[in-house]
Amino acid sequence: MxxxxxxxxxxxxxxxxxxxxxxxxxxxxxxxxxxxxxxxxxxxxxxxxxxxQLDTPRRKKLKSTSKYIYQTLFLNGENSDIQIRALGQEWNLHKIYLCQSGYFSSMFSGSWKESNMMVIELEIPDQNIDMEALQVVFGSLYRDDVLIKPSRVVNVLAAACMLQLDGLIQQCGETMKENVNVKTVCSYYNAATMYGLDSVMKKCLEWLLNNLMTHQNVDLMKELGAEIMEQLIQSSDLFVMQVEMDVYTALKKWMFLQLNPSWDGPIKQLLLDADAWLCKRRSEAGEEEPFLNTDDGMPFVPVFRHIRLQYIINDLASARLLERDNILPPEWLSAVYKQQWFAMLRTEHDNDNGPQEANKEEFELNSMRCGRKLTKDGDYCWRWTGFNYGFDLLVTYTNRFIIFKRNTLSQPCGGAVSLQPRRHLAYRLRLASFDNSGKVVCSRSTGYQLVTLEKDQEYVVMNLDSRLLSFPLYVCCNFLYTSPSSERRGDTPEPENSARSVS
Incomplete structure (x- = not known):
């Protein structure tokens, strides 16, 4: 040189x-x-x-500190001062890094015998924790960022909870919420229940309420247990397609799959096979006993109790199907028939024009649940079947407006129509569209509302922004046509009103 x-x-x-x-x-x-x-x-x-211009040799770029620490200390185990053994695997680690874990921090700082040990045997009581999950969790102590695969997140969450790593637990929760779909929702919900992730449980329930009826899936029905199904069926937020009878039908298919988990076939064939199975069971056993009163049927009683039967027996064809299936105990139906009969008499003779005061508790428990799928943009007009105490409600979607109309004389109606000057209605209308994974793409809700409609009066329920619309569009409604019990004057008439003169 x-x-x-x-x-x-x-x-x-x-x-x-x-x-x-x-x-x-x-x-x-x-x-x-x-x-x-x-x-x-x-x-x-x-x-x-x-x-x-100086001929200075270039220095090779060094690894980031995090990568260097991860490679040298964790993967290579250099300068290790403690060895962790679990599930047949050994990790040469460092106390100073392990102390980030609440589990190890307590172990090393207290009077535990492990605080001075060089080798620690970990007992793994949780079956969700495997060797790969421990590798990820131990490695997270030596690096800034951790990539958690959605397919492995439950295992990592289990290990993170055992070692009390709050940051990693939170990251697992965020990963789960971002990846809820038909294949993950049940396992994520069960894990969230086990490890106390309330926000993940809420997200999974929300997904199921939106998709159980709108996108029925055989594998999902097989995986759903009775406890979570009970929560779904009792909720007024369940996105019901068509009417309450479809909720009963969905439960019948679900029950059949729970008792016949090896069944394999298309969703269109499921109801036919469920009905055939019930029919064969009745004929072979010669049982007149309702299915829910049998040993096989008892586990499903809590779920079927939450069907809103008052909106099934208001339709003749649906009521006949209930009788034919013989799934429900007759006393259930008798109580509802009596309830509906008194409701009709109040409407006709006691001037019950519908709910006039806000009663959200009654609305959540007893409102009619119904829905409709709009496959593409256009003009639609429909009504939901069933006797609704003379309230013939027409729903119209046109020019991105949703309109309610109380029909009395302007449109043909197949049933009795109330001619009372005014009728009151409690309602909530929700719209939603979903992507391929079942996530909500756009949604709108009116919230709980009260409205009074005169004869043939129209009422604009929602004006939609076309930029936010995505089809197919799902419309879900809740209705109360009669007054809640707190507003009723009682089912027993006063003595002086028991006889009326007729002019």
Whole structure:
């Protein structure tokens, strides 16, 4: 290698380059900076060279500190001061990093025998924890970012909970909420229940309420247990397609799959096979006993109790199907028939024009649940079947408006129509569209509302922004046509009203 001076001389300099130098002999600033075109300093015979021209060897970029620590200390186990053994695997780790875990921090700081041990055998009581999950969790102590696969998140969550790693637990929860779909929702819900992740439980329930009826799936029905199904069926937030009878039908299919888990076939065939199975069971056993009163049927009683039967027996064809299936105990139906009969008499003879005061508790427990799927943009008009105490409600979707109309005389109606001047209605209308995984793409809700409608009056329920609409669009409604019990004057008439003169 040549001297520094010779290396300077080997690099020619451009004529336009400005030079600044401090003269070595007299410490005064060189005046050549004023002469822009001079390439040499008068007090120095050697040309100046910029730092960029120096032949400095490039340094190889070092790994980030986190990557270096992860590779050297965790993967290579250098300078390890403790060994953790679990599930037939050994990890050479470091106490200072393990103390990030509440589990190990307590172990090392207390009077536990493990605080001075060099080798610790971990007992793993949770079957969800496997060797791969422990590898991820131990490794998270040595790095900034951890990638958690959605398919492995339950196992990692289990290990993180055991070792009391709050940050990792939170990350697992966020991963789960972002990846709820038909394949993960049940396992995520069960894990969230086991490990106390309330926000994940809420997200899973929300997904199921939206998708159980709108996107029926055989595998999902097989996986849903009675406890979670009971929560879904009793909720007024259940997105019901068509009417309450469809909730009963869905439960019948679900019950059949629970008792026949090996059944395999398309969703369209499921109801036919469920009905055939029930029919065969009745004929072979010769049982007149309702299915829910049998040993096989008893586990399903809590779920079927939450069907809102008052909105099934108001339709003749549906009532006949209930009788034919013989799933429900007859006393259930008798109580509802009596309840509906008194409700009709109140409407006709006691001037019950419907709910007039806000009663959300009654609404949540007893409102009619119904829905409709709009496959594409266009004009739609429909009504839901069943006797609704003379309230013939027409629902219209047109020009991105949703309109309720109380029909009395303007449109044909197949049943009795109330001619009372005014009728009151409690309602909630929700709209939603979903992506392929069942996540809500857009949604709107009116919230709980009260409205009074005169004969043939129209009422604009919702005005939609076309930019937010996505089809198919699901419309879900809840209705109360009669007054809640707190507003009723009682089912037993006063003595003076028991006889009325007829003119």
């Amino acid at each position: 040549g001297s520094l001076g010779s290396r300077f001389q080997s690099s020619p300099r451009g004529p336009e380059e400005a030079v600044e130098r401090q003269c070595a002999g007299n410490r005064h600033s060189c005046e050549c900076r004023k002469r822009k075109r001079s390439s040499h300093c008068e007090c120095d015979s050697e040309p100046e060279e910029e730092d960029s």
